Amino acid sequence: MNLVFKALSDPTRRRVLQLLRERPMTAGELAEESHLSKATMSGHFAVLREANLVDADKRGTTITYRLKLSVLEEALLEFVESFGFELTLGHDRRPRPHAVGTEF
Amino acid sequence: MTPKSLSIAAVFALFAASLWGWSVTPDQLGRWVLKALVVPVLWGILELAHMKRRGREWVAIVNWHRLCIAWVSLMLALTIALHLLVVTDVVEVAWVPAIRRIRGVVFGASLMIWGNHLPKLLSPWASAGQPFDWQRVHRFVGWTVSIGGFAVILGWLLPPLGEARAAAQIIVILALGLALGRKLVSIASPPRRPTTPGADPA
Numbered sequence: 001m002n003l004v005f006k007a008l009s010d011p012t013r014r015r016v017l018q019l020l021r022e023r024p025m026t027a028g029e030l031a032e033e034s035h036l037s038k039a040t041m042s043g044h045f046a047v048l049r050e051a052n053l054v055d056a057d058k059r060g061t062t063i064t065y066r067l068k069l070s071v072l073e074e075a076l077l078e079f080v081e082s083f084g085f086e087l088t089l090g091h092d093r094r095p096r097p098h099a100v101g102t103e104f
Numbered sequence: 105m106t107p108k109s110l111s112i113a114a115v116f117a118l119f120a121a122s123l124w125g126w127s128v129t130p131d132q133l134g135r136w137v138l139k140a141l142v143v144p145v146l147w148g149i150l151e152l153a154h155m156k157r158r159g160r161e162w163v164a165i166v167n168w169h170r171l172c173i174a175w176v177s178l179m180l181a182l183t184i185a186l187h188l189l190v191v192t193d194v195v196e197v198a199w200v201p202a203i204r205r206i207r208g209v210v211f212g213a214s215l216m217i218w219g220n221h222l223p224k225l226l227s228p229w230a231s232a233g234q235p236f237d238w239q240r241v242h243r244f245v246g247w248t249v250s251i252g253g254f255a256v257i258l259g260w261l262l263p264p265l266g267e268a269r270a271a272a273q274i275i276v277i278l279a280l281g282l283a284l285g286r287k288l289v290s291i292a293s294p295p296r297r298p299t300t301p302g303a304d305p306a
Binding site for chain 2: 021023052055066067068069070071072074
């Protein structure tokens, strides 16, 4: 369970899980959506795999990630998103963190 | 203990409980034959259907089915055993209401555990060839059954015993009906959007 908490503590990893809710995505697509380098994303993917929250399917040079959230883990994700920090996209489409409750 | 050996052991336990029941009430042969054979036949059908399955996703699904069979067998065997212990006066009749509530709570907890784990199962088909939206259906079913299991626990703990069983049965039927309905709708409907991920640039 500690691994799950660690995985959910980072907003980038939570964003990855939210994207994977829609459909399976490749590592490249996830990196593009998150506006981070592939090297940075590799570290996040490793944490998510270690917590057994995603499945990595490697075919050739392509790694496709699929969501593997239990009901409890999904509820935790929603809880952390509601009461934790959220990522928003600025006008230049770069992610900026902000604390919930500071919007006017 | 592997899921396969656990399912075999559980099916044998159910068979043994049914034999015991037949020995206690030999005039109800048909009832005990039904209890003894329904789950083993279902188990046999599943094992035959899964004989040629390969791939890690299918292995996980097959083991999941085996654990479901084991769970159903053990719950039935336990129910039969408790009933026979009361019939043979080993357990006093006064304990029956408490035993029923405990059994109901255990059943509800089992549903919660089952529903919680269900979304962890991965689709055995490639994204483009799925007959239905596996991820959405299993998430919906998992949530429905988990919440239904919690409601079953409350249903067995809170109302008077006479109403508890009816309440629990209604909740289970509603939850499983919703889950089955969602799956049927998903099979009948085309996918909402393409599920094939783009190729990762080298």
